[in-house]
Amino acid sequence: MTTNPRFRLLPMPLHSLLLFIVWLLLNNTVAPGHLVLAAFLAIAIPLLTSGMHNPQPRIHKPLVTLRYILMVIGDIIVANFEVAVLVIGPSKKLQPAFVAIPLDIEHALPITILASTVSLTPGTVSAEISEDKKWLYVHVLNLTNEEELIALIKHRYERPLREIFKC
Secondary structure, three states, X not given: OOOOHHHOOOOOHHHHHHHHHHHHHHHOOOOHHHHHHHHHHHHHHHHHHHHHOXXXXXXXXXXXXXXXXXXXXXXXXXXXXXXXXXXXXXXXXXXXXXXXXXXOOOOXXXXXXXXXXXXXXXXXXXXXXXXXXXXXXXXXXXXXXXXXXXXXXXXXXXXXXXXXXXX
């Protein structure tokens, strides 16, 4: 990883600023000793961890990102009611299953967001991502149609992520 010479002392300036502010907020003081310690930590921690930085794709479409977040929140609310109805009803009607979802996205961050989205939506849990990052294995509380579920996840969640991250 090549570091811009301008940022040798502060390889991650936003992280440094956040560390500085959080330290002062956690200690609820701006005493000189805490200012010095906060500055030391804000410089030292990013310097020590900068070698572990794994570059991720950038968000290219912030408005699509906002729409995605709002859609996921809506899906979580609706799914909570659907799962409540399933759980209150007779358990013999439930058809739990594992489903393999083929992935078209390749970067770790969008895959993680997709897996988290699936897990946040009640009734589904991301169980595993294959080693080659080509499959997402999902446990479903009540599977009625596997093809519909795969199409739903790919269209509703994966497609916007591909647009957001251009991958």
